[in-house]
Amino acid sequence: MKRFAKLVPVLAASALIAACGGIGGGDDPAAYPERPIDYVIAFDAGGESDLTARLQQKPLQDALGTEVSISYQPGAGGALAWSELTRTRPDGYTIMGHNLPHIILQPMMREDAGYETEELKQVYIFQSTxxxxxxxxxxxxxxxxxxxxxxxxxxxxxxxxxxxxxxxxxxxxxxxxxxxxxxxxxxxxxxxxxxxxxxxxxxxxxxxxxxxxxxxxxxxxxxxxxxxxxxxxxxxxxxxxxxxxxxxxxGAYRGVAVPPETPDAIVEKLAAAFAKINEDPALAEQFKEQLFVLENMGPAEAAAFTQERKAVYQGLFERLGML
CATH class of the missing domain: 3.40.190.10 (Periplasmic binding protein-like II)
Structure with a gap:
């Protein structure tokens, strides 16, 4: 019930956007991507999420056929950016790095996280550290x-x-x-x-x-x-x-997510691009040199894995008397 008041205007706005030519506001998912993509990191520059994105940037541009820029929105251990993602236009032109267990534990343990785990639409989990x-x-x-x-x-x-x-x-x-x-x-x-x-x-x-x-x-x-x-x-x-x-x-599992109403066709294109670059021997070697572990979980597998880990962490915090 706590989100009902927020959902009413959001749903109304979504219906209006759909009536005006689709959730992307006129963008055609079949033609995606037609302009540059902003890859947002929810932490400061210099950390593992940033390093991973920098290694992915050029091969991702090649795979998608468009420019990919990297920007930063640090704050509250990532919660600031992930909360903002739930309100971002769901057109595929803003994608955001996400981390497990962060996106599980923050909504579980903090009333002010600003988002729920399931609101972040999973695209891919590509590495762990x-x-x-x-x-x-x-x-x-x-x-x-x-x-x-x-x-x-x-x-x-x-x-x-x-x-x-x-x-x-x-x-x-x-x-x-x-x-x-x-x-x-x-x-x-x-x-x-x-x-x-x-x-x-x-x-x-x-x-x-x-x-x-x-x-x-x-x-x-x-x-x-x-x-x-x-x-x-x-x-x-x-x-x-x-x-x-x-x-x-x-440890941390790193991937990428998009706003909750992003069309599945766009999610699948992004997932295919991340799967393709994970097959690049040069990128795999760079991951190894950085002591990253290569992971390959598409949208469904990433979502299922997140729910599995959620159950594990909930059990842990219950045992510790923190829930």
Whole structure:
């Protein structure tokens, strides 16, 4: 019932637009795309979502036959942009990067998220990035055991930074606290690009961040744990949490979404383009170099996967007494 008052004018406007030549306001889905596309990133420049989009930009332009620009709308851990997407003209000329578990956890845990998970129309999930726990290279915490021991000695005093509230980094921190029996304070930033300087500047004790930071930051950081079941190729020298007795496997799944009323014909064209560029050996190699994991989930599979993860997270928060 909370959205009924908002839906009435939206539905009326949709009917009027349809009467005037279709939801796209005169655009023909069969001819899409006929002009440049804006690929919006819901975080600051410099993070994994931005890096992914930059790698995709040229092959995506080739696949779609039109210019693709990249813009940024950071705020509230992505919620600002995703809320705006639900009110954006559904013509396919604004597409937006989205992240799981962010788009699940924000509406689940925040009354002011401004959107519901199902309002974001899934196009494709194209990569995932596991969490890592990292400290500065000169940190006194040389191992995960060191970090856990310090956290137990000072409950709540240790700060762990990450990208956004109720994000993969946030839930990774909550899982670490739960599994290790510690209490740390999670500090959210508008994106990885903002979180990294906080770590390097000594404003937080550690970051729950993503695998690409290992190659990007090099010897500026020390990795205490990687949140994968098995060691990733190229990261064998960095122990997983599970190898150290902590059952923590978590990360972010990245994809792209469009406004809820976007015609299926446009969604399918976009999905086909993302599927095509994921088959590009050069892009696959670039993803590998950045320590991304290639994923291929079209609209239906991405939506189903999102619902599966939603059930998992809901169960977790119920167990933690947070719902």
């Amino acid at each position: 596991p969490n890592i726990l990292a400290v500065r290279a000169d940190s006194e915490y040389r191992t995960l055991d060191d970090f856990i021991a310090a956290a137990k000695a000072r409950p709540g005093a240790m700060s762990v930074g990450g990208s956004g509230d109720f994000s993969a980094n946030h839930i990774g921190t909550l899982l670490l606290n739960d599994e290790a029996g510690i209490e740390t304070t999670y500090t959210p930033f508008s994106g990885t690009g903002a979180a990294v300087p906080a770590l390097l500047g000594g404003h937080v004790d550690a970051l729950m961040t993503y695998t690409p930071m290992i190659s990007q930051l090099g010897d500026q950081i020390r990795v205490l744990g990687v949140a994968t079941e098995e060691p990733m190729a190229g990261l064998e020298d960095h122990p997983t949490f599970t190898q150290q007795g902590i059952d923590l496997v978590e």
